[in-house]
Amino acid sequence: MARTTVVIATRDRPVELARTLCRLRTDLPGTPVVVVDNASADPLEPWIAGQYPDVEAIRLESNRGAAGRTVGVRRARTEFVAFCDDDSTWDPGAAAVAERTFDAYPTLGLLAARTLVGEDQRPDAITPALATSPLPSMRPLPGPRVLGFLACSAIVRRHAYLGAGGFDPLLHFAGEERLLALDLAARGWDLCYLPELIARHHPSDIRPPSAWRRRREMRNDALTEWMRRPVGVALGSTARLVGRGLTDASARGAASDVLRLLPSALSRRRPLPAPVERDVRLLEKHPPGTPAEVSP
Incomplete structure (x- = not known):
């Protein structure tokens, strides 16, 4: 049985979403996917139901920004949730890597992946900050302990995410990750950068x-x-x-x-x-x- 669900929040980018769903079907076969539509001008549910009947689509009546992801996490029924944006995806085997790591380190609430960007797959600008984090750790961890991440390339322990309240709707979008990182740490969860966990981001032109x-x-x-x-x-x-x-x-x-x-x-x-x-x-x-x- 699947242990990880992919949650995607999207708005008005159906072409990018189609590419991402196609990649997920190939690279993470059998992984449940929940798409949360943040009130797109043209509803996405009919198209998703026709092209990807195994994907669950949820339409919101208003744009909740990053907090829309929490709607998807609540709908998920697995232990772990991998976030995607509609223009990002995960390498094959990413879910298995994360699951093994979460099992081995029960204090982990969030794993931040190495994010490769664009056609040339260069490391995202946040990578040095994660890889060289100076934060000490009082217990063994599989990588540097961090207090930041990219939402499009993070995998969470579902009950840790929900216990911390998820993404705060007040912030809506842009830089929303920092508050969640602080709230997870305040509840005793470790956040860790795991370079062997790889996400790929192909930034949309619609930004x-x-x-x-x-x-x-x-x-x-x-x-x-x-x-x-x-x-x-x-x-x-x-x-x-x-x-x-x-x-x-x-x-x-x-x-x-x-x-x-x-x-x-x-x-x-x-x-x-x-x-x-x-x-x-x-x-x-x-x-x-x-x-x-x-x-x-």
């Missing part, structure tokens, strides 16, 4: 403008600070964002968004446990690739 994404990432980073970090850290982060907004239109828009959403963020505020906050500060002090002296 939001880079200025929009940059504004959204800055907004979500500041909101995450308010939801989980000490007040002084959150104030400093927002003050710096406001300062950048004096000369940067994207930062100015992000600061305006933060002020508008701050009441909702404060209602979700749960400061991190001290060990997790120490890990965050360690990552801030030692950027990727720099040596870190870590006390046991």
Whole structure:
């Protein structure tokens, strides 16, 4: 019986979704797939039912962004869930690699894969940060312990993901991974980079403008600070964002968004446990690739 379900959140990219479903059928045969349609202009369910009757499709009446993935995770009935975007997929055998690793390391809540991008299959820009993570581990792990990942190339232990609340709908999309990583760690789960676990990303040409994404990432980073970090850290982060907004239109828009959403963020505020906050500060002090002296 299958132990891993693939969950894909999609919106208005049927061509990319068709390619991904075709690859999954070939590379992960027999793996259950759940597609969550974030209110696409043209509903995808009839097409999926006709072309891929073994794929479960769920249509949402509004675009929930990253939180749409949680709808798919709740529908899954397997121990583990592998996330795809509609323009990414997994190497053959990826599910088996993840399952063996989760079985061997019961404290693992999330595995971050090595992500290869584009036709030339170059490592994603996040790879150095994951591979050189300075975070210490008090227990054996199969790779570096991390506090970040790409949603399109992560596999989770289902009950760990749901216990942590999944992706927060307030952040919607862009940079949503950081808050979930912190929440998993706060609940005692390990997150680990596993380079032999490989996902492949073929970025769609249908993407939001880079200025929009940059504004959204800055907004979500500041909101995450308010939801989980000490007040002084959150104030400093927002003050710096406001300062950048004096000369940067994207930062100015992000600061305006933060002020508008701050009441909702404060209602979700749960400061991190001290060990997790120490890990965050360690990552801030030692950027990727720099040596870190870590006390046991």
